[in-house]
Amino acid sequence: MKRLNISRNTRSNFATYAMVIIVFLVLQILGQGGMLSSTLKGQLVPICAYVVMALSLNLTVGVLGELSLGHAGFMSVGAFAGTVAAVSLQASIPSAGVRLLVALIVGAACAALAGFLIGIPVLRLNGDYLAIVTLAFGEIIKSIVNNLYIGMDGGGLHARFLNNTMTLGEGGRMILNGPMGIPGITKISTFTAGFLLILVALFIIFNLVNSRSGRAIMAVRDNRIAAESVGISITKYKMMAFVISAALAGAAGALFAQGQTTVIATKFDFNTSILILVFVVLGGLGRMWGSIIAAAALTILPEALRQFSEYRMLVYAIVLILVMLATNNPQIRGFFTRLSKWIKDLLLLRFRAARKLAGETDQKGGGEQ
Amino acid sequence: MSQTNRPATKLVPVPSKNMIPERDADKSPILECQHLGIDFGGLTAVNEFTMAIGRTEITGLIGPNGAGKTTVFNLLTKVYQPTRGTILLDGVDTHNMNTVQVNKAGIARTFQNIRLFSNLSVEDNVKLGLHNHIKYGALSGVLRLPGYWREEKIAHKRAMELLSIFHMEDLAGAKAGSLPYGAQRRLEIVRALATNPSLLLLDEPAAGMNPSETAELMENIVKIRDTFQIAVLLIEHDMSLVMGICEGICVLNFGQIIAKGTPEEIQNNPEVIKAYLGSGKEE
């Protein structure tokens, strides 16, 4: 039975890797054959970035069990740190691929640092309080980046806060311009880079979860008091999950920014945090393949259904509520279980069984509404 | 009441006026509480709690509901910080330790209301008990370095051995939360044992078990003590269990120790009978 369980877990992980690789290959082939619309092509890098964001948030919400409402803040730190690195190294590193790698690493490192600093106070709290404080930090990060000015000249990088009183030397240029953000970014993110980042994120998360540290993180989620009683330090493992999650979000932010021409701080606001939370919740807490599908689908669909764009957020909201009700209310969940069983029976063409069950479902389902 | 499987040990008094088995008498006690007490606001939940436990002694902590038994466990494991008094674990003052450090120092416990990692497998629950004995870091885990494979293999073997105490090897892959009640209680004991304690605290281990399960549990507690050579302190309402396996018993009422001694002494103690049956004045 144990063997079965382990293999089920591993099988699901490998299926996730396989799904990502196959989709990538199919899209590559379609792209070579010129069968992808230019809108979709333009969406590929953002999709990868959002997938990594969803995976990263799923580590915090699904595996660690704490709600973070400021995840876009880490994306923001990664985006701006990564872009500043990429722009300032444009001359010294001519290879776009290497520059992107450096940007991703710088973005991840800076976001991890931000995650660590924020984690010190935040992780002492629990539940709703932690959620509200992460929200507060998300807003603080937005305000800080919105008032940050970074310029570069022969003497290196210069930074000012609140007011741009910088005088740059010969050949100097502004990189980050407060509320104007970073304009004129050279697009160096590619779909392949995004795909690789997704694989790296999956690799880190899967291997972490199936190791000593990952078990400890899940133990903290399942029962804090019991975890302490067996000698597991709550703060240490909460921090570990939080920092890794922040680092992945930072890398995603850097990837996202290098695929845009301009990034501004207000792009990474509370709404973005919620959007990513929607991906995670719809995909299923702790279910990485779910996050990938939800993030990809919900980034493509609005583009595909452009005429309904006004209704998009409304539909997201309704779906979010319905999913929570369906997964957390025993009666509604029971109804859905019976419904899916009924559909399964119908598909298996067990006519008699299905007919009998259908009668039951109708009666019970009707009674509950 | 079966008293046949109680080990035939002679009990001798130690300076703290406790009775510990003769075989432990020449050794220092594993746990010594001196004048331990805690107040919640103005309410004194536990006061002047003084006792010692021998290194391989099975001790019972009994008393009516609300007497402060679980609070004593919470004090020992530092879920609450004591307001007064000292706890010496193997001669070391645990004053500056927190729950995690106390566990590393050698106290493991189970909970009255079961606290398993219910979404994880039975094996993972035991491996979490082994957590501090598995020696590889997060990086080895993520990168799957040799340390990971070596240590996980050892951990798996050890977890299976521990589960075999209660013949639970077959359940290793099941989700802990889906186990029947009795098995969950047993798993909690296994998980606590996995942390390699020198003192095991069991909070109502027989709660909700039927007589035959309780009898089996009694045998197993004694077996655990004998195999691991550790001390056990247990809270229990099932008197057949307490009188059957405990060498020393401590009776708590309104946060105060009202009696200490061997099962026979406790059974005939008028204070204890009064506490359990009431003096007639109380409602």
Place this chain on the structure above:
Amino acid sequence: MSFLNHLINGISLGSVYAIIALGYTMVYGIAKMLNFAHGDVIMVGAYVCFFASSSFGLPPILGVILAMVVCTVLGVVIERLAYKPLRQATSLAVLITAIGMSYFLQNAAQLLWTSNPKIFPTFFSFGGQTGVSLFDGGLNISYAALVTIIVCIVIMVALTLFTSKTKMGKAMRACSEDKAAAQLMGINVNTTISMTFAIGSCLAAVAGVLLCSAYPTLQPTTGSMPGIKAFTAAVFGGIGSIPGALVGGLLLGIIEILAKAYISTQLSDAIVFAVLIIVLLVKPAGLLGKMIREKV
């Protein structure tokens, strides 16, 4: 003198926060959930009042009453449809549902009333004046600020009397202490929770009108930031405590206005949130709150 001006503005804004915070704190005290949608109920209240007075030409007081009625119904309906089925669910599930509800209200408002800002009418002007000027213009107090502060005091007194004197108020306090025990004493917990939502949402309508009287731009997102800040205020003062909501709201309003005036306009929100974080670290239960230990 300008400091006094800022202080009065701060107290006025703080009074609005306090009224909103009441809704959060009462619901949190009883249902143990963070009703994220509360801020958006404020926005709905403001819109109802806006349309009542500008489109239908109703007198302001009728507009306010209509807004209160609509919000009360809305609050109870939200509770019944979205939160009640999740009474037994984890706090994470409830919080996510509440966020979903908040988004639903915002986007429904956007579809119904578009995202174009509406300019809220001035209700509080007497004889063409919108405020009084003292000390040769050194101190300007708007009528809106005065009304806001007075309304806040009235609501606080009324609510304190309600929870301590009336049967329903006592039932609310009982439910927040121990739902199971309250039920055993014959208190209908569901009705009590609905009642709490009703009161909170009714106050949200008042807060919406007061907020828009001070800051007259009305948009579907108008409620969300003040909502978050008012929740901050509730946490600041100690969640579950009515005086805590007042203290938290007032302090937060004053800090925000003073930070705007003396430190930086752009950073005022960041400063408000930083204060929240510091308070939670120093006093996790808030200024007037009680720490509840998890029973082991």
